[in-house]
Amino acid sequence: MNKIKAVIIDDEKLGRDIVKNYLSGYPAIEITAECANGFEGIKAINELKPDLIFLDIQMPKINGFEMLEIIEEPPVIIFTTAFDQYALKAFEVNAADYLLKPFSLERFKEAVDKAVKQVEMNEPFSEKAKGLIKSNDESKEFLERVVVKTNQKISIIPVDDINYLESQDDYVMLYTGQGKFLKQKTMKYFEERLNPSEFVRIHRTHIVKLNRIKQIELFEKESYRVILHTGEKLPVSKTGYQKLKEMF
Amino acid sequence: MTNPYISNRKIFYMYASLWCMIAFLHFLIITINLKMKWQFAAMDAVVFNLLYLAIGISLWFMASYNSLENYTTRKILINHFSAAVITTGCWIGISYFLLTGILIDNKIYKDELYNSLIWRFLIGILYYSVLTAIDYVIIYYNSFQTKLLKELELNTFVKEAELKSLKYQINPHFIFNSLNSISSLTMTDPAKAREMTIKLSQFLRSTLSKNERQKSKLSEEIANAKLYLEIEKVRFGERLDFVEDMQKYCADIEVPSMILQPLFENSIKHGVYESIDTVVIKLLCRIEKDYLIITVSNNFDPEAVSSKGEGIGLRNIRSRLKLIYNQENLLVSKKEKSQFTVNIYIPLLKKESENE
Numbered sequence: 290m291n292k293i294k295a296v297i298i299d300d301e302k303l304g305r306d307i308v309k310n311y312l313s314g315y316p317a318i319e320i321t322a323e324c325a326n327g328f329e330g331i332k333a334i335n336e337l338k339p340d341l342i343f344l345d346i347q348m349p350k351i352n353g354f355e356m357l358e359i360i361e362e363p364p365v366i367i368f369t370t371a372f373d374q375y376a377l378k379a380f381e382v383n384a385a386d387y388l389l390k391p392f393s394l395e396r397f398k399e400a401v402d403k404a405v406k407q408v409e410m411n412e413p414f415s416e417k418a419k420g421l422i423k424s425n426d427e428s429k430e431f432l433e434r435v436v437v438k439t440n441q442k443i444s445i446i447p448v449d450d451i452n453y454l455e456s457q458d459d460y461v462m463l464y465t466g467q468g469k470f471l472k473q474k475t476m477k478y479f480e481e482r483l484n485p486s487e488f489v490r491i492h493r494t495h496i497v498k499l500n501r502i503k504q505i506e507l508f509e510k511e512s513y514r515v516i517l518h519t520g521e522k523l524p525v526s527k528t529g530y531q532k533l534k535e536m537f
Numbered sequence: 538m539t540n541p542y543i544s545n546r547k548i549f550y551m552y553a554s555l556w557c558m559i560a561f562l563h564f565l566i567i568t569i570n571l572k573m574k575w576q577f578a579a580m581d582a583v584v585f586n587l588l589y590l591a592i593g594i595s596l597w598f599m600a601s602y603n604s605l606e607n608y609t610t611r612k613i614l615i616n617h618f619s620a621a622v623i624t625t626g627c628w629i630g631i632s633y634f635l636l637t638g639i640l641i642d643n644k645i646y647k648d649e650l651y652n653s654l655i656w657r658f659l660i661g662i663l664y665y666s667v668l669t670a671i672d673y674v675i676i677y678y679n680s681f682q683t684k685l686l687k688e689l690e691l692n693t694f695v696k697e698a699e700l701k702s703l704k705y706q707i708n709p710h711f712i713f714n715s716l717n718s719i720s721s722l723t724m725t726d727p728a729k730a731r732e733m734t735i736k737l738s739q740f741l742r743s744t745l746s747k748n749e750r751q752k753s754k755l756s757e758e759i760a761n762a763k764l765y766l767e768i769e770k771v772r773f774g775e776r777l778d779f780v781e782d783m784q785k786y787c788a789d790i791e792v793p794s795m796i797l798q799p800l801f802e803n804s805i806k807h808g809v810y811e812s813i814d815t816v817v818i819k820l821l822c823r824i825e826k827d828y829l830i831i832t833v834s835n836n837f838d839p840e841a842v843s844s845k846g847e848g849i850g851l852r853n854i855r856s857r858l859k860l861i862y863n864q865e866n867l868l869v870s871k872k873e874k875s876q877f878t879v880n881i882y883i884p885l886l887k888k889e890s891e892n893e
Contacts, residue, residue, distance in 0.1 A: 301772050301773065303721035303772065304717060304721065304726070306721045307717065307720060307724070310725070326813050336553070347810060349809075349810060349811050350811065350812075350838070350840070350841050370712045371710045372710060388855065390716070390720070391716045392716035445841075482631060507855050
């Protein structure tokens with residue numbers, strides 16, 4: 290039987306050490322990489338295709354959940370964190386287990402056993418992907434940044450940089466000062482998670498950042514459109530116009 | 538409610554002297570206007586007014602039981618009207634009996650008294666009304682005072698509670714992460730694990746004990762906050778650095794306890810947590826004009842998008858400072874390109890006279 294390939298992702302060396310140490314009792318599991326941040330983690334997962342990852346959530350720049358959003362084929366996951374408030378979210382992304390730091394060897398073994406079973410069952414990816422998309426809808430805080438992957442590059446877009454969003458089938462195109470980025474999410478997802486005092490859905494196909502609007506003009510009879518500071522013109526629906534009127 | 542005419546000596550004296558005055562006027566009126574013999578007039582004045590003095594004290598209960606909040610105006614008016622008629626009737630009856638039956642045996646006086654009964658009755662009703670009105674004023678004044686007192690008490694209580702809750706804010710994640718580091722070190726470097734356990738204990742002990750006192754010396758405060766940084770340094774290794782610069786004479790100045798540690802915590806949260814590179818936390822203490830200025834700054838990764846504006850941590854310190862020194866804007870934070878700076882202004886007091 291092949292060895293199970295594992296990657297440890299934690300920004301604290303001591304955090305990685307403990308997992309490494311505990312894993313030394315598992316000859317069937319091979320540690321193929323240790324990563325000190327999310328970027329390294331994504332790279333390692335995409336290149337090494339591990340079966341199992343030990344993932345910290347709180348990490349610089351790109352956190353554990355954001356990492357998972359842009360990985361095409363997430364492996365089996367064991368979260369290791371000191372934060373208990375993410376437990377629910379963790380199980381929604383189908384994590385095998387959720388270890389609260391500091392954890393005992395017994396607790397660790399339990400988690401690894403579960404994870405190994407999952408690896409052997411080879412659970413289909415689509416199930417997990419569904420979980421991923423769902424997970425982010427649960428969160429109640431407003432989005433502060435959006436992580437997207439273009440070709441081989443990962444971009445972190447602060448929501449402040451977004452001018453407007455446009456729906457494109459199953460994707461949403463984010464228009465920013467630095468260009469446009471495609472994200473596999475729905476308009477509804479963004480409508481719910483962007484701060485409504487900053488972003489308004491003006492049309493079925495468009496969400497606009499309020500402070501980017503230069504003017505609202507009558508386009509045809511009873512139909513309006515907004516003109517942005519950048520010069521772009523976006524359609525406004527009747528309900529969208531009502532919403533804008535309330536904001537100004 | 539206790540009767541203020543009995544319980545409060547001052548009010549009783551005032552009340553008694555009021556009746557002395559009324560009795561004197563009474564005496565003058567009946568001697569001058571009615572040409573009554575002065576001995577009879579004096580006796581008349583004393584009996585009538587002394588009796589009403591006694592009745593007046595008990596009127597307090599009428600007023601306090603017919604409180605304006607609990608009954609309708611109609612009911613109160615009816616109650617008082619009947620009480621006025623009855624008490625005045627009794628007053629006249631008893632006085633008349635005492636004067637004519639026991640004290641004075643004089644036909645002319647008796648007739649005169651008899652003829653003036655209707656006037657005396659009306660005056661009795663007037664006395665009743667005035668005294669009751671005064672009683673209501675006293676009741677209102679008393680309840681107003683109690684309310685003020687209660688409000689004051691509540692305010693101090695709220696202030697204290699607020700202060701407490703603002704202070705008890707050691708981040709539990711800090712403890713769990715530190716314990717995880719210790720757990721890890723026990724396997725790789727037991728000596729360091731022991732060292733860290735000791736540091737963590739020291740930090741927790743001083744933090745917990747400080748809660749009872751409100752202030753400590755700046756030097757102690759810095760020592761404690763440094764302990765915190767050293768613990769975090771074990772977690773983050775090279776990713777965290779600390780530089781300190783303090784003017785000598787700042788060391789003994791009293792500052793609110795546990796005010797530095799949250800600033801460092803803030804630096805770590807927004808600096809170290811979000812950055813892959815080394816974050817340097819700088820502490821600078823100096824005296825300028827009437828303030829001790831404590832500056833904590835750190836570099837951060839401008840690309841890492843963290844929440845704009847101030848977090849709860851800084852807001853808490855600001856409100857704590859405001860509660861203690863009763864001044865606005867004792868905490869100023871600014872964010873430059875990749876540098877975050879917080880300035881805390883501690884007013885240097887000539888006398889230590891802030892709220893306890």
